[in-house]
Amino acid sequence: MLHAANVVYLYGGHVTSWKNDHGEELLFVSSKAMFKPPKAIRGGIPICFPQFGSHGSLEQHGFARNKFWSIDTDPPPFPTTSSNKAFVDLILKPTEEDMKTWPHSYEFRLRVTLGPGGDLMLTSRIRNTNTDGKPFTFTFAYHTYFSVSDISEVRVEGLETIDYLDNLQNRERFTEQGDAITFEAEVDKIYVSTPTKIAILDHEKKRTFVLRKDGLPDAVVWNPWDKKAKAMPDFGDDEYKHMLCVEAAVVEKPITLKPGEEWRGRQELSAVPSSYCSGQLDPQRVLQGS
Numbered sequence: 023m024l025h026a027a028n029v030v031y032l033y034g035g036h037v038t039s040w041k042n043d044h045g046e047e048l049l050f051v052s053s054k055a056m057f058k059p060p061k062a063i064r065g066g067i068p069i070c071f072p073q074f075g076s077h078g079s080l081e082q083h084g085f086a087r088n089k090f091w092s093i094d095t096d097p098p099p100f101p102t103t104s105s106n107k108a109f110v111d112l113i114l115k116p117t118e119e120d121m122k123t124w125p126h127s128y129e130f131r132l133r134v135t136l137g138p139g140g141d142l143m144l145t146s147r148i149r150n151t152n153t154d155g156k157p158f159t160f161t162f163a164y165h166t167y168f169s170v171s172d173i174s175e176v177r178v179e180g181l182e183t184i185d186y187l188d189n190l191q192n193r194e195r196f197t198e199q200g201d202a203i204t205f206e207a208e209v210d211k212i213y214v215s216t217p218t219k220i221a222i223l224d225h226e227k228k229r230t231f232v233l234r235k236d237g238l239p240d241a242v243v244w245n246p247w248d249k250k251a252k253a254m255p256d257f258g259d260d261e262y263k264h265m266l267c268v269e270a271a272v273v274e275k276p277i278t279l280k281p282g283e284e285w286r287g288r289q290e291l292s293a294v295p296s297s298y299c300s301g302q303l304d305p306q307r308v309l310q311g312s
């Protein structure tokens with residue numbers, strides 16, 4: 023399915039492409055990615071639901087990224103619907119077979135919107151449709167793979183002084199230093215209760231990605247670096263240099279929905295020239311801008 027500069031796969035409800043006005047791809051997708059079951063597509067924006075990571079009884083990052091979604095032809099109204107935006111609505115519901123692994127009935131509606139300025143918005147609405155009166159609990163992430171020129175030239179701003187759970191140290195809790203984050207080794211951290219706006223500055227490309235999120239308190243930052251890259255069959259040995267995952271997420275405090283209740287989580291991405299944060303990469307300016 024194509025929407026201007028935007029490609030969405032029904033497999034995984036997965037956005038695999040987002041381009042700017044110059045036709046440059048802004049999302050990373052591995053040259054070794056497979057676009058069919060059983061593995062999720064390596065790159066783009068996998069949806070992690072109902073389990074982020076390996077903590078829990080389900081497969082790593084849950085099953086939503088490995089299912090075929092459908093077009094939602096009659097989505098309930100969105101309060102923010104505006105006529106000058108291109109969007110597509112997808113829906114995921116469990117089959118009887120699925121309910122053997124996760125015994126809950128739900129409707130997961132995903133709206134992917136391309137704004138007039140080229141911004142990419144993803145809104146998830148998850149409703150508990152259990153008829154047995156039971157609540158369910160989940161964790162969630164938009165596992166966004168940003169395309170970057172050279173990881174060693176990238177910095178992330180907005181997570182300074184924030185607490186994180188280190189996935190490389192059994193989710194032990196630490197506090198990030200006062201400086202913007204830079205990369206020189208494997209990183210796999212779950213920042214908890216972060217600001218709603220995070221900036222990813224690509225120095226070489228003179229490009230800044232701005233991620234805004236709502237309903238998603240946490241943010242995961244992941245780069246596998248060289249050793250783990252080599253161990254991943256669907257990822258090139260050197261590709262870690264050209265990607266960074268910054269993932270709007272709900273991990274530390276899972277969401278519980280009673281029957282009839284709905285949760286909403288929204289992520290908005292924009293890509294702007296780095297001159298946007300002139301005054302040279304001053305975090306306050308990036309974070310207070312627009």
Ligand SMILES: O=P(O)(O)OC[C@H]1O[C@@H](O)[C@H](O)[C@@H](O)[C@@H]1O
Pocket residue numbers: 062075082083165189210211242244267269
């Ligand atoms: O290989 P997967 O299942 O797509 O996961 C990739 C990575 O995803 C990140 O979100 C996790 O924090 C990492 O621990 C994990 O390695």
